Amino acid sequence: MGSPNQESAMTVDLRVPTRPDVAPIQRRTLRLLIATQIIGGIGVAIGISVGALLAARVAGVAVAGLAQSCGVVGAALLAVPVTRIMNGHGRRPGLVVAYLVGAVGAALVVLATVTGGVPLLFLGMLLFGGGTAANLQARYTAVDLAEPARRGRQLSLVVWATTIGSVAAPNFAALADGVTRGWGLPSLAGPFAFSAVAFGLAAVVLLLLLRPDPLLTARRLAAAEAGTRPAGDGGTPLVADAGTPLVADAGTPLVADAGTSPVADAGTSPVAGAAPAATKTTPVARGAGMWAAWRVVRGRPAARLGIAAVAVGHLVMVAVMAMTPVRLGESHSDADVLRVVGIVLSVHIAGMYALSPVVGWLTDRLGRRAVILGGVGMLLAACAVAGTAGHHTPRLSIGLALLGLGWSATMVAGSTLLSEAVPAGVRPSVQGLSDLTMGLAGAGAAAASGFVMRVVGYPTLTLLAAIAVLPLLALALRRVPSTASVEEE
Structure with missing residues (x-):
């Protein structure tokens, strides 16, 4: 039987996970994000390409611009609940919810075109912003597990991938409109029907394949390298499997408030322009909102x-x-x-x-x-x-x-x-x-x-x-x- 010190060390080893190789996870995440950015970019651009014309036809020229603005405002406002989901449960559910909201919005725009309902059109355009919100949040997902020396390049690759969908989509608008008119939909409704399909497809792909979740994996590695575990896990040992949840419901993640000293991130080193060191630690509750973020x-x-x-x-x-x-x-x-x-x-x-x-x-x-x-x-x-x-x-x-x-x-x-x-x-x-x-x-x-x-x-x-x-x-x-x-x- 080993000494008490040896037993204690063995206990600690069991409770602190070994660090997995994150490079394969990051490569797979990037490939998946690039693919879904192309799909989501098509969904956003093919709808926007005819949005003003459709709004003018349903609601009149005077408010066509306002209907388009609803998509921009919707993307901004949806960032709040989407990032709250991500903060509490990881990137995957947040991105999936954003795309699904965008799909619902596109479907409502199609319904508004069929019925001529102006309020429904505005609501649909507002929710349609979910597709844009997902595309924007994907760029941050790319850097959760990125090496410090490659963060800028990997984030920019996801931004660049949007170009493919955005450039290609307007050229498919006429085709989509022609196909859906054969199904009995009014003119200009087709592109939004295809947007709904594109957003739904992106959501399904992310739901099935974005595993392990990059944000939860980064948090787990941060806790492991700090020689601790996320607060509030009730003493449950951490495991090396990246697919398990990182943060327990009862507690708070190991994060820092303004002027605090946060847990080290995974695989990091000093980088240009990063934040100055701080000293005082204060936990921020899981799912923290905009006010906590501002602090x-x-x-x-x-x-x-x-x-x-x-x-x-x-x-x-x-x-x-x-x-x-x-x-x-x-x-x-x-x-x-x-x-x-x-x-x-x-x-x-x-x-x-x-x-x-x-x-x-x-x-x-x-x-x-x-x-x-x-x-x-x-x-x-x-x-x-x-x-x-x-x-x-x-x-x-x-x-x-x-x-x-x-x-x-x-x-x-x-x-x-x-x-x-x-x-x-x-x-x-x-x-x-x-x-x-x-x-x-x-x-x-x-x-x-x-x-x-x-x-x-x-x-x-x-x-x-x-x-x-x-x-x-x-x-x-x-x-x-x-x-x-x-x-x-």
């Missing part, structure tokens, strides 16, 4: 910068991009304007997504803060070029391409910085707060840009957009006392 962000300069980069980049991009077709309409005939708008916006979308893997590589190579500063520079350049382009379409196209690149830089680098600046236990809530802020900023920018365009014109709109970037520039240039990663606290 965490408030005490972490790197997290504040990450949220600001994502929100400001999105605000500026939406404000300028939304009024660019109107600007083009001032100098092109009705016969040409749609073709020109299509070309200019294609250049803009290419700037947003096509180079996102390069942006991710630069984020890992140069650091998060450096790429955010680069994004700020491109946003300012975009406003300057577009605002002074007059009616010169090629120059305006260059401005929109720079606008897309600036958005990509702030989105990828800001999301990466935010994800590593907060502890794993509260990370989904903080990421949900970021998506909520981003969505509301974009919706507000879209609503205000039309008014500004009408009153003072496009050049002044771009000037105001450039001014909106300056607080982010000041925040990004502010020095942080420590650059230690949150996982090392």
